Amino acid sequence: MVTNLSEKIEDFLANDPKIPDDIIFRASQMFNNKLGKFNFKRKGGAKLPSMSQIGKPFCQLHAEKLGWEKLPEVNSFKIKMLYGDMTEVIAVALLLAAGVEIIDLNKRVMLPTEHGIINGELDLIIRDGNSYSLWDIKSASRFAFDKKFESYQALKDNDDFGYLEQLFGYTKAEREETPDIKAGGWIAINKESGEMKVVPADPDDEDQYTTKINNTITKYLEADENNFKRCFEDEPETFYRKLTGNRKLHKTCTYCSFRYTCWPDLVYAKNPKSKSATAYNYYTVFKD
Secondary structure, three states, X not given: OHHHHHHHHHHHHHOOOOOOHHHHHHHHHHHHHXXXXXXXXXXXXXXXXXXXXXXXXXXXXXXXXXXXXXXXXXXXXHHHHHHHHHHHHHHHHHHHHOOOEEEXXXXXXXXXXXXXXXXEEEEEEEEEOOEXXXXXXXXXXXXXXHOHHHOHHHHHHOOXXXXXXXXXXXXXXXXXXXXXXXXXXXXXXXXXXXXXXXXXXXHHXXXXXXXXXXXXXXXXXXXXXXXXXXXXXXXXXXXOOEEEEEEEOOHHHHHOOOHHHHOOOOEEEEOOOOOOOOOEEEEEEOXX
């Protein structure tokens, strides 16, 4: 399936590609729906995290449950989300034009657990003969495209956003309607270069990650203000392999909306020893 999917995309793009009018129309409807969601503000208050949240570092889920103050979304983040939506639409249009049979798009699914329902929205289901597979489309920075989406193992080793729980959770949730479905993997697109990469998942890992989901839910329901624990500690800063005396956030924490609540004395500043204009870090201990 994976080799076939990659080959179909490459062959289509290499041979004077033209997207048929019916696919253009379908893609435009899809993007209209994506733009419409931009006006929808999630109210929150759900008993359990959603499928897109469940694999994130647990301290983020805990902070969300406790109602910690989070950083407001900056305008660039909102545009970035729209950019990701547009990337998904383009990928779907190319897949359809390449002859890939997509039988479901942006489908709402529910994963039952012993503590309740986890809701989510899968990206797409592909049929290849009598085989069904579930795929996620991800727009990625150049670094993430080269490192995180280098291979399935690389993604497993660097899954700060919970992509594996998301994919396997969607797959298990969909199995009630599509009994033979398997986790396909990820179709990643480099936002800077336009390169596309297919990263297959190992369907045999499904039980491992759905068990992790159940364990997370159990832990989440037990979480309160008395048992919060950071997932990552700060780390010493080095410059040319020498300690600077400063301490900075773990890289994963720099993406967290609760970083200033979790680290009240946090300082965002330029490394005083570096001449680079982009050498900024989040410091827990900072010496000029």
